[in-house]
Amino acid sequence: MTVGPVIQASGLDLTFQTGDGPVHALKDVNLTVDKGDFVSFIGPSGCGKTTFLRCIAALETPTGGSLTVNGMTPDEARRARAYGYVFQAAGLYPWRTIARNIKLPLEIMGFTRAEQDKRVDRVLKLVDLEGFGGKYPWQLSGGMQQRASIARALAFDADLLLMDEPFGALDEIVRDHLNEQLLALWASTGKTIAFVTHSIPEAVYLSTKIVVMSPRPGRITDVIESPLPRERPLDIRDTPEFIQIAHRVREGLRAGHSYD
Amino acid sequence: MKTLLAILTVVGAIMVIWYAAAVPMNMGTAISEAQRAGVEVTPPEAQVRRDMSGTSLTLKNLGLISATWELKRPRLPAPHQVAIELWDTTAMKKVNSKRSLIYHGWVTLSATLLGFAFGTGLGILLAVGIVHSKVMDMSVMPWAIVSQTIPIIALAPMIIVVLYSIGIQGIIPKAIISAYLSFFPVVVGMVKGLRSPDAMQTDLMHTYSASQAETFWKLRLPSSLPYLFASLKVGIAASLVGAIVGELPTGAVSGLGARLLAGSYYGQTVQIWSALFAAAILASVLVGIVGLLERGLLRRMGLSR
Numbered sequence: 001m002t003v004g005p006v007i008q009a010s011g012l013d014l015t016f017q018t019g020d021g022p023v024h025a026l027k028d029v030n031l032t033v034d035k036g037d038f039v040s041f042i043g044p045s046g047c048g049k050t051t052f053l054r055c056i057a058a059l060e061t062p063t064g065g066s067l068t069v070n071g072m073t074p075d076e077a078r079r080a081r082a083y084g085y086v087f088q089a090a091g092l093y094p095w096r097t098i099a100r101n102i103k104l105p106l107e108i109m110g111f112t113r114a115e116q117d118k119r120v121d122r123v124l125k126l127v128d129l130e131g132f133g134g135k136y137p138w139q140l141s142g143g144m145q146q147r148a149s150i151a152r153a154l155a156f157d158a159d160l161l162l163m164d165e166p167f168g169a170l171d172e173i174v175r176d177h178l179n180e181q182l183l184a185l186w187a188s189t190g191k192t193i194a195f196v197t198h199s200i201p202e203a204v205y206l207s208t209k210i211v212v213m214s215p216r217p218g219r220i221t222d223v224i225e226s227p228l229p230r231e232r233p234l235d236i237r238d239t240p241e242f243i244q245i246a247h248r249v250r251e252g253l254r255a256g257h258s259y260d
Numbered sequence: 261m262k263t264l265l266a267i268l269t270v271v272g273a274i275m276v277i278w279y280a281a282a283v284p285m286n287m288g289t290a291i292s293e294a295q296r297a298g299v300e301v302t303p304p305e306a307q308v309r310r311d312m313s314g315t316s317l318t319l320k321n322l323g324l325i326s327a328t329w330e331l332k333r334p335r336l337p338a339p340h341q342v343a344i345e346l347w348d349t350t351a352m353k354k355v356n357s358k359r360s361l362i363y364h365g366w367v368t369l370s371a372t373l374l375g376f377a378f379g380t381g382l383g384i385l386l387a388v389g390i391v392h393s394k395v396m397d398m399s400v401m402p403w404a405i406v407s408q409t410i411p412i413i414a415l416a417p418m419i420i421v422v423l424y425s426i427g428i429q430g431i432i433p434k435a436i437i438s439a440y441l442s443f444f445p446v447v448v449g450m451v452k453g454l455r456s457p458d459a460m461q462t463d464l465m466h467t468y469s470a471s472q473a474e475t476f477w478k479l480r481l482p483s484s485l486p487y488l489f490a491s492l493k494v495g496i497a498a499s500l501v502g503a504i505v506g507e508l509p510t511g512a513v514s515g516l517g518a519r520l521l522a523g524s525y526y527g528q529t530v531q532i533w534s535a536l537f538a539a540a541i542l543a544s545v546l547v548g549i550v551g552l553l554e555r556g557l558l559r560r561m562g563l564s565r
Binding site: 057059083087097105136 | 464465468469482562563
């Protein structure tokens with residue numbers, strides 16, 4: 001196992017060819033993410049944060065620059081099942097129970113029946129959904145569904161978790177609760193997490209590294225190494241340090257917008 | 261309770277209209293028969309009556325109204341005549357009798373089911389091909405659409421003649437015509453169903469580096485089932501129509517189509533109508549069975565609540 005950076009992007013460019021001419025989704029993106037980091041990508045819509053995440057997941061192909069995941073190309077990393085991806089919506093298959101939804105990647109990756117059951121139990125416990133394995137997705141609330149989709153991404157032990165605005169559609173209270181749980185999960189599993197959001201408090205509360213992005217063309221305007229401790233109770237959000245970082249993020253977002 | 265009332269109202273209205281329509285349509289025949297039996301009718305001259313409408317004949321011979329519902333060869337048989345004929349030719353006949361509608365219904369049903377199986381299988385195969393291959397999408401779909409623009413009544417005799425010339429007869433030609441009608445809704449529904457997973461669901465499979473086969477079995481196929489069943493309901497009714505149409509040009513001696521044809525040759529309107537109703541009942545039972553299968557399967561899959 002190499003101890004290099006988990007994600008290494010340098011001079012990354014991505015231009016979409018559309019009917020209205022080329023769209024510069026990412027321009028000269030340079031970023032290093034180390035093992036165990038919790039990185040948030042924040043910015044207004046169109047800043048390329050989701051596109052960057054999709055590049056890491058090899059769901060999009062960059063048109064320039066270099067990008068490595070665990071020292072491999074993103075596509076090799078995808079084939080090596082290096083990451084779990086959590087989408088904006090839970091995207092559980094409605095014809096499968098929660099347990100069988102979590103088994104979906106395990107079936108594809110060829111785990112034995114016994115191993116599948118063991119892992120389902122373990123990840124359901126991790127996301128606090130014990131006893132819900134036999135339920136169908138529609139029997140669960142939105143927050144529980146999203147937790148189940150996180151469990152699904154955790155089930156196959158990828159060291160990297162890519163999360164694309166996973167809590168964007170949930171209300172504030174549920175979101176706070178899930179943020180707290182996510183931090184606990186991160187602390188207990190030691191995974192590297194890349195997290196896309198457009199909520200400043202969420203980004204500051206969760207991250208060890210905050211990547212501020214701005215649109216047209218999508219690029220990084222600021223990378224903030226958070227001085228907050230790894231152990232974070234919810235009321236850390238009222239401390240001066242927290243407010244200071246949030247302020248810097250807001251400034252960065254504003255700067256990115258100043259010219260249009 | 262409310263739905264039952266609604267259903268009874270509609271059925272009742274149809275009955276009233278039917279009985280009412282039978283009166284003027286059959287009055288001419290009823291008057292002639294009554295006159296032959298020595299009853300006084302107005303006007304007495306057949307020549308004069310020929311130029312009068314059914315309605316005005318009825319107004320002049322109100323006493324004969326009930327007779328219009330009891331004729332042996334009416335233009336339009338009354339509902340109870342059809343019902344009695346249906347009862348006589350199903351429950352009261354031996355199943356293997358040539359006059360039993362159950363016998364004729366079974367002949368048609370077996371061709372329908374075979375054709376439906378052919379058609380559904382072909383439809384699903386074509387849909388799988390169309391979804392996975394651009395070439396098939398471009399080349400097969402237009403032909404499938406064109407195939408449905410040709411009137412089956414024009415095509416059926418040709419299919420039967422061609423197959424006969426290579427020695428195939430009996431149930432197979434009918435089943436092929438029935439498959440010809442039923443594969444199309446299955447193709448259309450299945451293509452839509454197999455394409456119904458959204459970008460996120462397919463991306464998810466991509467992140468697991470799932471193969472095309474795994475994506476098909478674990479995502480596309482289950483997603484398509486609700487669409488498939490909607491198509492199957494259309495398809496099975498179309499299969500029955502195909503099997504009946506397939507019996508018409510052959511001069512077949514058995515099957516519901518043959519009953520229809522024989523009835524029209526010999527002016528047996530009651531027989532025609534009872535064969536029609538037998539076909540309609542058969543079709544609704546078949547659609548009902550597909551509906552039950554759908555409910556059962558979707559419930560087992562957790563898709564219906």
